[in-house]
Amino acid sequence: MHEKQALGGRLLTKPFWVLLGLAMIAGLLLIKRFLFGIGAVTNLSDGYPWGIWIVYDVLVGTALGCGGYSIALLVYIFNKGEYHPLVRSALMTSAFGYTLAGVSIFIDIGRYWQMYNVFLPWHINLNSIMFEVAACIGAYVFVLWIEFSPTFLEHRKSLETKKKLSKVLFLFIALGVLLPTMHQSSLGSLMIIAGEKLSPMWQTGWLPLLFLMTAITMGYAVVIFESLFSAVALKRPLDETPILGKLSVMMIPLLVLFLLLRFGDLMWRGQLGNIFNDGMLGAFFIVENVLFLIPIIMLASAKNRMKPTILFWSAGSMILAGALYRFDTFLVAFNPGVGYHYFPSASEILITVGIISIEIMAYLIFVKKLPVLPAIKHS
Amino acid sequence: MNLERRDFLKVLSAGALTAGNVTSVFAGIRKTLSADAVGILYDGTICIGCKACEAACKQYNGMPPESANLEKATGVDGIWDESYDLSEKTLNKIKLYEHGDASTHNSVENGFAFVKKACMHCVDPDCVSACPVTALVKDDATGIVEYDKDACIGCRYCMVACPYNVPKFEYAEAIPEIVKCELCNHRQAEGDIPACCEFCPTGASLFGKVTDLLEEAHKRIKLVAGSTYEYPMRSLDEGDVSPKTVAPYINYIYGEKEGGGTQYLLLSAIPFTKLGLPELSATSSASKSEGIQHGIYKGMIAPIALLGGLLYGAYQTTKNSEG
Ligand code: SF4
Ligand code: SF4
Ligand code: SF4
Numbered sequence: 001m002h003e004k005q006a007l008g009g010r011l012l013t014k015p016f017w018v019l020l021g022l023a024m025i026a027g028l029l030l031i032k033r034f035l036f037g038i039g040a041v042t043n044l045s046d047g048y049p050w051g052i053w054i055v056y057d058v059l060v061g062t063a064l065g066c067g068g069y070s071i072a073l074l075v076y077i078f079n080k081g082e083y084h085p086l087v088r089s090a091l092m093t094s095a096f097g098y099t100l101a102g103v104s105i106f107i108d109i110g111r112y113w114q115m116y117n118v119f120l121p122w123h124i125n126l127n128s129i130m131f132e133v134a135a136c137i138g139a140y141v142f143v144l145w146i147e148f149s150p151t152f153l154e155h156r157k158s159l160e161t162k163k164k165l166s167k168v169l170f171l172f173i174a175l176g177v178l179l180p181t182m183h184q185s186s187l188g189s190l191m192i193i194a195g196e197k198l199s200p201m202w203q204t205g206w207l208p209l210l211f212l213m214t215a216i217t218m219g220y221a222v223v224i225f226e227s228l229f230s231a232v233a234l235k236r237p238l239d240e241t242p243i244l245g246k247l248s249v250m251m252i253p254l255l256v257l258f259l260l261l262r263f264g265d266l267m268w269r270g271q272l273g274n275i276f277n278d279g280m281l282g283a284f285f286i287v288e289n290v291l292f293l294i295p296i297i298m299l300a301s302a303k304n305r306m307k308p309t310i311l312f313w314s315a316g317s318m319i320l321a322g323a324l325y326r327f328d329t330f331l332v333a334f335n336p337g338v339g340y341h342y343f344p345s346a347s348e349i350l351i352t353v354g355i356i357s358i359e360i361m362a363y364l365i366f367v368k369k370l371p372v373l374p375a376i377k378h379s
Numbered sequence: 380m381n382l383e384r385r386d387f388l389k390v391l392s393a394g395a396l397t398a399g400n401v402t403s404v405f406a407g408i409r410k411t412l413s414a415d416a417v418g419i420l421y422d423g424t425i426c427i428g429c430k431a432c433e434a435a436c437k438q439y440n441g442m443p444p445e446s447a448n449l450e451k452a453t454g455v456d457g458i459w460d461e462s463y464d465l466s467e468k469t470l471n472k473i474k475l476y477e478h479g480d481a482s483t484h485n486s487v488e489n490g491f492a493f494v495k496k497a498c499m500h501c502v503d504p505d506c507v508s509a510c511p512v513t514a515l516v517k518d519d520a521t522g523i524v525e526y527d528k529d530a531c532i533g534c535r536y537c538m539v540a541c542p543y544n545v546p547k548f549e550y551a552e553a554i555p556e557i558v559k560c561e562l563c564n565h566r567q568a569e570g571d572i573p574a575c576c577e578f579c580p581t582g583a584s585l586f587g588k589v590t591d592l593l594e595e596a597h598k599r600i601k602l603v604a605g606s607t608y609e610y611p612m613r614s615l616d617e618g619d620v621s622p623k624t625v626a627p628y629i630n631y632i633y634g635e636k637e638g639g640g641t642q643y644l645l646l647s648a649i650p651f652t653k654l655g656l657p658e659l660s661a662t663s664s665a666s667k668s669e670g671i672q673h674g675i676y677k678g679m680i681a682p683i684a685l686l687g688g689l690l691y692g693a694y695q696t697t698k699n700s701e702g
Binding site: 034035036037038039040042044045046047049050075076077078079081108109110111112114115117118120123124125127128129130131132134166169170171173174175177178181182185186189190191192193194195196197205208334336337338339 | 529
């Protein structure tokens with residue numbers, strides 16, 4: 001058992017007020033959305049029915065929420081106990097990321113009051129990738145909070161309940177690996193049905209595997225990025241660098257496999273040449289893959305992996321790469337035909353910013369009030 | 380690594396292999412045209428662009444005219460219908476092809492021609508496959524793709540999926556719906572034919588059984604340009620005809636094969652790609668996406684095997700700790 005402690009300290013700092021302000025702006029805009037419809041606040045159109053609420057909040061948001069999944073995979077499934085100190089904060093970020101993705105879906109869908117139809121057996125459509133994604137994400141939000149609940153129970157000193165829970169926790173841990181495996185791959189499968197509307201550089205039957213691989217890698221990158229960032233921002237010692245360095249190795253084989261599969265598939269389908277013929281799209285494709293390459297190169301040597309700055313930037317590059325890959329697949333390389341354009345409106349962006357602010361506020365409240373982060377060892 | 384864990388990893392990798400084995404998965408049996416399927420044959424060569432079908436469609440489907448902002452400013456809102464394309468207020472749309480001085484009907488060079496956009500009522504519709512809550516359903520007998528607002532959650536995946544961008548969403552409504560042509564099923568229920576066919580003055584929009592319409596279409600593309608042909612009016616069953624001079628048809632029936640076929644078929648003298656119709660493969664995208672999805676989740680064997688392995692692994696790891 002690793003010692004965890006609440007950070008304590010003042011909650012209502014200046015940055016916190018700024019975040020609160022941003023969240024309130026988003027709140028006001030949301031009132032507008034619910035009173036006057038989605039068109040009143042977004043630039044969505046008949047050609048581009050999905051915008052940043054889906055692509056950032058849901059696709060990138062849940063991939064960033066894969067920390068809990070990726071670490072659980074290592075600790076519980078591959079029995080790498082040494083990563084256990086990272087589990088709790090990773091689970092917390094995942095719980096936030098997924099919960100807010102759920103909230104975003106609620107905001108984005110037009111007939112939200114009927115959302116529960118996704119869970120009614122006489123309505124569900126087993127052929128629909130969207131059904132699988134919705135049902136799995138819904139279930140996983142629940143599983144994540146159960147997985148994270150020992151932290152609350154510790155805080156409230158309900159040790160009896162915690163003991164009981166720990167007997168069945170393995171059930172939730174197993175589900176906590178199965179569900180993201182299913183829906184992170186299916187998030188990629190979503191675009192297969194878009195067929196010819198998605199550029200052949202991105203459209204492939206391998207989308208599910210490519211999305212799954214990048215989701216797991218993004219999970220590791222987020223854990224590294226967040227640990228280092230919060231250490232600096234919350235003025236904690238960089239104690240975790242060695243274990244983060246070790247963790248960063250996990251990204252390399254996954255990324256190499258990803259690139260091999262991606263380029264192999266392009267070659268197989270004879271689409272490799274498009275990279276240089278397709279102007280703007282080609283440029284996006286190249287930037288994306290360079291961002292995937294950076295962590296491989298930067299983390300190749302063991303010495304580099306011990307340097308917090310290198311770890312930080314390679315994790316950052318990985319996060320950007322995965323995010324751009326998702327943006328490209330769902331928006332940039334998606335072309336519904338002439339006459340349609342999409343760029344998010346100010347209100348749309350502000351609502352997303354508000355949601356991110358809520359996430360950061362929740363993070364601050366949690367680490368300050370609950371035993372999430374590893375206790376600082378005083379020597 | 381102990382022995383059990385190694386066995387477990389084997390299970391895990393078997394699961395991963397099944398999941399990854401996407402290229403070897405073949406799409407199952409797909410939907411085929413039902414014997415009683417009904418549809419529309421739109422012959423662009425005899426369409427005169429009068430938009431009677433558009434007006435009739437609006438009238439019989441309770442759709443308001445659309446107006447441009449300029450009109451609204453001048454206070455004559457709603458006098459002229461101004462929609463640019465299909466929209467949440469426009470279920471069908473006549474569009475104009477123009478080239479050069481646009482002097483000759485049905486000519487690619489210096490010519491003009493019309494094309495009518497509407498739901499294609501695909502034989503194997505992507506929108507139906509995409510909808511998570513079965514709000515879009517293809518009728519087993521008529522093949523009409525219908526919408527049920529009480530099921531719909533408004534996720535707009537159908538719009539992403541449809542290769543023709545047909546389903547439209549009411550972005551300006553607090554309580555929005557998806558809107559698309561349902562082949563005037565409310566009129567058909569009363570023994571009438573779709574409004575756009577009933578009120579077409581030339582027979583360019585022709586209603587009928589899809590098998591009969593296909594036969595008619597094949598007959599037309601073999602006609603000699605310049606000869607006279609008795610074009611059926613409104614509905615194939617009605618027997619009313621109107622003689623017209625035959626245009627130089629493109630030797631192709633759009634919709635016979637596209638994405639597994641459609642029940643709305645088009646003929647033209649102008650290449651279809653120039654009319655804004657997409658080039659699609661002969662199988663639906665739904666067949667690919669479902670093929671991969673059902674390949675991965677075949678009988679739920681892979682997920683259950685994976686879950687079994689995961690339960691075992693998680694149990695072994697947590698049994699001695701407090702989590
Ligand atoms: S044209 Fe689009 S909306 Fe109509 S049936 Fe086909 S996929 Fe569905
Ligand atoms: S918007 Fe409605 S009809 Fe379209 S896929 Fe979603 S639930 Fe189905
Ligand atoms: S069948 Fe009816 S709803 Fe569809 S385009 Fe024709 S008139 Fe409009």
